[in-house]
Amino acid sequence: MTEAQIQLRNSKVKKSVKEILKYSIIILAAFMMLYPLLWIVGASFNEGAKASFFFWPEDFTLVGWMDAFSAPGWGSVEGYSLFRALWNTMQYVIPHVLFGTSSTLITAYVVTRMHFKGKKLIFALIIGTLLMPNTIFRIPMYAFWTSPLIAPLWEGSTAPFLPFLPIWAGSVFAVNSFSIFMFIQFFRTIPRDLDEAAYMDGANKMQVLFHVLMPILKPIIMTVALLLFIAEFNDYQGPLIYKGAVSTYPLSLVLPSLGLDSTNTYAHIYARSIVSVSVLIIVFFLAQRYFVGNDADSAIKG
Amino acid sequence: MVGEKKWVPYTLLIPWIIGFLLFKLYPFINSFFMSLYQTAGRRSTFVGLDNYKLLFDASGYIGEQFQNSLKVTFNYVFLTVPLILVVSLLIAYVLSLKIKGVGFFRTSFYMPTVLGANIAIVILWRHIFEYNGLVNQALGIFGIAPISFLGTAAGAMGTIVLLRVWQFGSTMLIFLNALKNVPESLYEAATIDGANKARQFFSITIPMITPIILFNAVMRLVETFQVFNGPALITNGGPANSTRVLNLLIYEIAFAGGDLNLGAAMSWILFLIIMLFTLLIFRSSKYWVHYQD
Numbered sequence: 001m002t003e004a005q006i007q008l009r010n011s012k013v014k015k016s017v018k019e020i021l022k023y024s025i026i027i028l029a030a031f032m033m034l035y036p037l038l039w040i041v042g043a044s045f046n047e048g049a050k051a052s053f054f055f056w057p058e059d060f061t062l063v064g065w066m067d068a069f070s071a072p073g074w075g076s077v078e079g080y081s082l083f084r085a086l087w088n089t090m091q092y093v094i095p096h097v098l099f100g101t102s103s104t105l106i107t108a109y110v111v112t113r114m115h116f117k118g119k120k121l122i123f124a125l126i127i128g129t130l131l132m133p134n135t136i137f138r139i140p141m142y143a144f145w146t147s148p149l150i151a152p153l154w155e156g157s158t159a160p161f162l163p164f165l166p167i168w169a170g171s172v173f174a175v176n177s178f179s180i181f182m183f184i185q186f187f188r189t190i191p192r193d194l195d196e197a198a199y200m201d202g203a204n205k206m207q208v209l210f211h212v213l214m215p216i217l218k219p220i221i222m223t224v225a226l227l228l229f230i231a232e233f234n235d236y237q238g239p240l241i242y243k244g245a246v247s248t249y250p251l252s253l254v255l256p257s258l259g260l261d262s263t264n265t266y267a268h269i270y271a272r273s274i275v276s277v278s279v280l281i282i283v284f285f286l287a288q289r290y291f292v293g294n295d296a297d298s299a300i301k302g
Numbered sequence: 303m304v305g306e307k308k309w310v311p312y313t314l315l316i317p318w319i320i321g322f323l324l325f326k327l328y329p330f331i332n333s334f335f336m337s338l339y340q341t342a343g344r345r346s347t348f349v350g351l352d353n354y355k356l357l358f359d360a361s362g363y364i365g366e367q368f369q370n371s372l373k374v375t376f377n378y379v380f381l382t383v384p385l386i387l388v389v390s391l392l393i394a395y396v397l398s399l400k401i402k403g404v405g406f407f408r409t410s411f412y413m414p415t416v417l418g419a420n421i422a423i424v425i426l427w428r429h430i431f432e433y434n435g436l437v438n439q440a441l442g443i444f445g446i447a448p449i450s451f452l453g454t455a456a457g458a459m460g461t462i463v464l465l466r467v468w469q470f471g472s473t474m475l476i477f478l479n480a481l482k483n484v485p486e487s488l489y490e491a492a493t494i495d496g497a498n499k500a501r502q503f504f505s506i507t508i509p510m511i512t513p514i515i516l517f518n519a520v521m522r523l524v525e526t527f528q529v530f531n532g533p534a535l536i537t538n539g540g541p542a543n544s545t546r547v548l549n550l551l552i553y554e555i556a557f558a559g560g561d562l563n564l565g566a567a568m569s570w571i572l573f574l575i576i577m578l579f580t581l582l583i584f585r586s587s588k589y590w591v592h593y594q595d
Contacts, residue, residue, distance in 0.1 A: 173321025
């Protein structure tokens with residue numbers, strides 16, 4: 001072999017070593033990231049004590065899954081089940097996502113596409129509140145919602161959605177500055193020619209938003225809705241502060257209360273945990289193809 | 303726009319305006335007023351800055367608790383934020399190289415972010431780091447004696463830090479997007495000049511994405527200062543208050559304990575701390591953030 005050939009071979013070897021290294025690192029990292037999530041599935045089929053490191057169950061059992069949907073250990077609360085807890089969760093997640101997405105979309109549209117006095121001020125306030133920690137609002141809002149005048153609106157209410165009003169009410173009024181910010185960023189990438197052409201045809205502002213821009217906005221709407229869904233579904237402090245009767249406990253209050261006892265084993269806890277996160281997984285995969293930052297998306301944008 | 307009615311934008315902004323006044327401005331101001339009062343039974347009396355004095359009087363029980371929580375929160379934030387930034391940037395960088403199945407890996411790395419904050423997974427995290435948990439079993443395979451993660455101050459802090467770092471997905475996606483926007487021509491020019499990959503990463507990639515590093519750092523800082531779920535459900539502030547972060551102490555004093563006034567004073571201090579650090583980062587940015595134009 002000539003020297004040039006040896007060099008070429010060496011550089012090829014070096015390159016494939018690099019490739020193997022790159023993939024080993026990323027596969028190992030992905031495996032470590034996902035391992036707890038895989039392990040819990042095996043553990044939900046394991047009888048008795050905690051499942052071992054290798055997630056294949058040692059003593060196979062279905063009892064955790066068969067009991068998963070019954071009353072989670074407190075049969076004294078009539079009609080209580082995991083489905084009930086899930087429905088309680090959805091009673092603040094659904095309004096939060098629907099109102100939160102639409103109100104912040106409209107706000108961002110007005111701020112980026114209309115001209116009016118005070119626009120700069122409103123824009124500054126949106127960006128300014130982006131960094132305001134929620135903690136500062138929480139105590140006065142609690143005092144507000146539990147005050148004698150306001151509390152009867154929601155406390156102990158039996159209507160759907162209403163017992164959870166303090167948790168989702170803000171979403172009606174576009175309080176999520178981050179969602180507005182995401183919409184603003186996206187509106188800025190859409191050329192104004194589209195709007196202008198529609199105005200020529202006699203469309204008004206709302207028609208432009210709903211008929212002309214809506215198809216383009218679909219990915220960002222799905223992304224904002226998905227992020228709101230994840231954040232609200234996982235919320236713990238809100239339901240904890242405004243918790244009512246046990247029958248209104250959402251998943252985030254039911255799950256921590258499940259301890260090991262004569263009726264609950266690890267298999268029970270993990271089966272119920274999987275049911276609770278499976279909602280997230282389903283919604284995530286349904287919305288994922290719209291998710292901004294997707295391959296297809298970046299391919300189109302070049 | 304010709305013929306646009308003046309009232310249209312204002313009408314459409316009514317929800318936001320109500321939201322700003324009722325859900326932001328009112329509670330912001332009111333929490334400060336609340337912090338100047340003390341409540342006994344149904345009577346509130348104006349006490350000036352007494353609540354704040356209580357918090358900074360290290361000889362009292364409340365002051366001791368509060369100052370411990372400040373220290374714990376700082377430890378948590380200054381461990382978590384740099385770790386999230388480094389891990390998410392590294393993974394984003396590897397994903398930005400030409401990788402087969404990038405969609406699969408991206409979803410894998412994002413999954414803990416979707417699920418990780420869920421209460422079910424927070425509880426799972428506790429089971430994983432318990433004395434007979436998954437991690438100690440894995441260490442046992444290599445003959446390493448079990449470690450009491452939740453029984454020691456450092457172990458408990460490490461456990462809740464790791465739970466948050468595990469959810470680096472959204473930071474990673476933002477970095478990934480930024481990496482894609484670094485012009486290819488810069489790398490080509492550097493390759494011709496003989497710069498290797500590592501050199502290119504530190505001399506081109508990092509400077510080009512400093513605005514995004516700034517954005518991520520600020521967002522994560524504001525968020526991690528308010529951590530609650532991990533310390534509340536995994537360690538319950540223990541052992542010996544070593545993970546009793548400020549937001550957990552505020553919850554215990556204001557909501558579980560019913561002292562809203564003292565809680566309001568504490569949340570105002572937390573607010574001022576967050577603002578101070580945000581300001582410091584922005585001030586420092588002129589020394590390390592490169593804007594293209």
